Amino acid sequence: MNExxxxxxxxxxxxxxxxxxxxxxxxxxxxxxxAMAAVFGASGLTDAFxxxxxxxxxxxxxxxxxxFSSAFVPVFTEALQVGEKEARRLLWSLCIILLSITGVLSLxxxxxxxxxxGLFTDQAFSNDPAKFALTVTLVRIMAPFLGLVSxxxxxxxxxxxxxxxxxxxxxxxxxxxxxxxxILVFPNLFKEQGWPAIFGLGVGVVIGxxxxxxxxxxxxxxxxxxPLGPVRLxxxxxxxxxxxxxxxxxxxxxxxxxxxVTTILATGTVVGAVSWLTYAFRLFQFPVGILSVSIAGxxxxxxxxxxxxxxxxxxxxxLQTSYALSWLVIMPALALLFALxxxxxxxxxxRGAFSGMDTKMSTMALKYYLLGLPFYGVYKIFAPTFFAxxxxxxxxxxxxxxxxxxxxxxVFFIKAHGFKVLALGTSLSMFINTLGQAxxxxxxxxxxxxxxxxxxxxxxxxxASMTFMVTSYLRDAYFNYNxxxxxxxxxxxxxxxxxxxxxxxxxxxxxxxKTLKNVFRRKN
Numbered sequence: 001m002n003e004x005x006x007x008x009x010x011x012x013x014x015x016x017x018x019x020x021x022x023x024x025x026x027x028x029x030x031x032x033x034x035a036m037a038a039v040f041g042a043s044g045l046t047d048a049f050x051x052x053x054x055x056x057x058x059x060x061x062x063x064x065x066x067x068f069s070s071a072f073v074p075v076f077t078e079a080l081q082v083g084e085k086e087a088r089r090l091l092w093s094l095c096i097i098l099l100s101i102t103g104v105l106s107l108x109x110x111x112x113x114x115x116x117x118g119l120f121t122d123q124a125f126s127n128d129p130a131k132f133a134l135t136v137t138l139v140r141i142m143a144p145f146l147g148l149v150s151x152x153x154x155x156x157x158x159x160x161x162x163x164x165x166x167x168x169x170x171x172x173x174x175x176x177x178x179x180x181x182x183i184l185v186f187p188n189l190f191k192e193q194g195w196p197a198i199f200g201l202g203v204g205v206v207i208g209x210x211x212x213x214x215x216x217x218x219x220x221x222x223x224x225x226x227p228l229g230p231v232r233l234x235x236x237x238x239x240x241x242x243x244x245x246x247x248x249x250x251x252x253x254x255x256x257x258x259x260x261v262t263t264i265l266a267t268g269t270v271v272g273a274v275s276w277l278t279y280a281f282r283l284f285q286f287p288v289g290i291l292s293v294s295i296a297g298x299x300x301x302x303x304x305x306x307x308x309x310x311x312x313x314x315x316x317x318x319l320q321t322s323y324a325l326s327w328l329v330i331m332p333a334l335a336l337l338f339a340l341x342x343x344x345x346x347x348x349x350x351r352g353a354f355s356g357m358d359t360k361m362s363t364m365a366l367k368y369y370l371l372g373l374p375f376y377g378v379y380k381i382f383a384p385t386f387f388a389x390x391x392x393x394x395x396x397x398x399x400x401x402x403x404x405x406x407x408x409x410x411v412f413f414i415k416a417h418g419f420k421v422l423a424l425g426t427s428l429s430m431f432i433n434t435l436g437q438a439x440x441x442x443x444x445x446x447x448x449x450x451x452x453x454x455x456x457x458x459x460x461x462x463x464a465s466m467t468f469m470v471t472s473y474l475r476d477a478y479f480n481y482n483x484x485x486x487x488x489x490x491x492x493x494x495x496x497x498x499x500x501x502x503x504x505x506x507x508x509x510x511x512x513x514k515t516l517k518n519v520f521r522r523k524n
Contacts, residue, residue: 037354071387075241077304167221261481332503335503
């Protein structure tokens with residue numbers, strides 16, 4: 001019991017640091033989306049920017065938050081056990097390798113921007129010469145972002161392994177601040193020079209990437225992890241990371257094919273579909289980024305450290321704590337956001353060029369995305385765990401299977417049901433992927449069935465269901481779209497706060513008082 005409490009305390013402490021920083025970043029991210037919606041709405045311009053932004057993101061999952069981070073953190077932890085000099089050499093050899101590869105890829109993106117845009121869009125999109133040319137130029141402007149965000153993710157992984165969580169998690173907030181300023185200032189400046197206003201967003205992405213990278217560098221040097229000569233690019237640990245990323249490339253390629261197909265399908269439905277899906281996904285990512293990503297990052301660091309030391313039982317305890325904590329915090333977020341989906345979209349985005357129809361369409365997409373929220377949270381914890389236990393092929397195989405399912409599902413149903421099928425397909429494929437990961441982890445870690453389904457999880461689901469019902473009733477009774485703005489904000493906040501209170505009270509009545517006490521006293 002003491003070990004369980006210690007595991008909870010460790011995961012909670014580091015998760016809390018990451019969550020608080022990520023909360024700031026996500027709030028600023030919503031402000032960024034609000035600004036973009038107000039200035040540009042859900043239009044052909046935003047579709048062009050979002051399609052172009054997805055091109056450097058084609059490889060972002062490989063070199064930044066995805067396969068690279070999952071491969072790097074366990075190996076860096078292993079190198080730290082050998083000695084700090086070994087870890088420093090690994091960090092900077094990978095920095096050089098990343099910079100070289102992403103630099104070449106950025107040049108290729110610039111050279112083949114037109115072909116990439118043609119690949120990412122439907123024929124109807126390509127038949128609009130002005131929008132197509134605009135998107136091609138935006139791709140060329142934003143190409144360097146790949147290298148910047150990849151290096152930022154490398155330093156974030158290193159700092160997390162050194163048990164520094166707050167500042168790396170806060171780094172994306174600086175990116176969002178730059179983007180907000182870019183949306184408010186650059187469009188008019190570009191228009192005055194005779195250039196399209198949307199170019200300001202592309203420039204903002206690159207400047208934001210520079211700032212996101214730069215704010216982490218001082219901590220690297222403060223921890224005395226600056227460059228150490230002589231540089232050895234191909235060491236045992238470097239080779240291990242590269243090999244794992246190489247395996248991860250297959251899964252990333254599958255995910256990007258999935259993204260490619262869904263983007264093509266979205267551009268082939270109606271104008272604004274790409275934007276509606278993007279705004280909905282941004283709001284969906286708000287709880288994922290604050291809660292799931294923070295818990296997953298904390299779990300990877302602590303689980304990897306225990307596993308590399310041979311403390312298998314300790315590692316399983318940490319994983320179980322992270323899994324239970326994910327359900328505990330994600331389920332009330334799902335209940336509240338699903339009940340208040342349209343009100344959230346309305347209050348956050350509906351102003352300026354963003355119309356009531358945009359709110360309605362985005363809300364529809366959001367609800368379908370939310371169906372997969374609990375599984376997305378668990379996936380974020382499980383997927384990197386396979387890299388820590390040296391079984392990186394499993395999540396890759398599962399990615400291939402679920403991507404194939406998602407593509408088939410979307411292609412089959414989109415004609416009859418429209419763009420919302422793309423959001424539903426994402427949720428269903430995430431459920432299948434997470435289920436497969438759970439089965440394999442049960443085999444490799446020898447986990448009992450009550451690891452996944454137990455009374456604590458059932459209580460959490462029941463409490464969240466009560467929260468949804470009460471929140472929905474209060475929404476219908478007390479939220480009025482005709483009230484003045486401040487009254488709408490206050491009623492929305494009051495309904496959400498009351499719903500959250502119902503969740504806490506229900507859990508306490510179900511006998512989970514000690515769990516709640518540990519969460520609220522996480523800093524002690």
